[in-house]
Amino acid sequence: MRVISILSCFLLVGCFGPPNVDTSARRYPALLSEWKPLGLVDHFPDPLPPSASRIRFSSFPGFLQGGAWIQVRMELPEREVKNIFDDAAEHARQHHDGGNSMTLLNERPDGLCSASFHTSDSNESAFPADYRVFIFDAKPYRPGSESAWNHGTSKGIAVSLQRKEVVYWAERW
16 A cells, blocks of 8 residues: 555656746735745735836745745835845844855854745856845754754845845745
């Protein structure tokens, strides 16, 4: 019986494969609603600001051992970006300039996990150095264990004053 269940799982994965990454900004409200019960997107704008332009969106529900994320990137007027930056600096637990989800984990013993750049214009997964990545919250799966960050959650904002861009992100892996 157990063999049949395992084979059925492999058959489903082989036939259907993982879900696609959703990049349609039109789906932002619906996907944001799906994430709200997790408590990871309370800092996301709902709805998107009318002043936002060049909106890029990426969402993935996760698959097997693969993590899930939701991320929206936008350009905003300079004053709005500066206000968001200042507010994030006041409320963030940690921050780093540029890098990816593992930057602080690799740099300091108390480092928190952040995010990869899922809305990048290239295949680069790290934020460029002009982005300050603010981590509002990050929770390891098993605090104190060797694999503490193998699973967990994180949320925050990345801001580039130079580009006048804000990236809202939440990840669960």
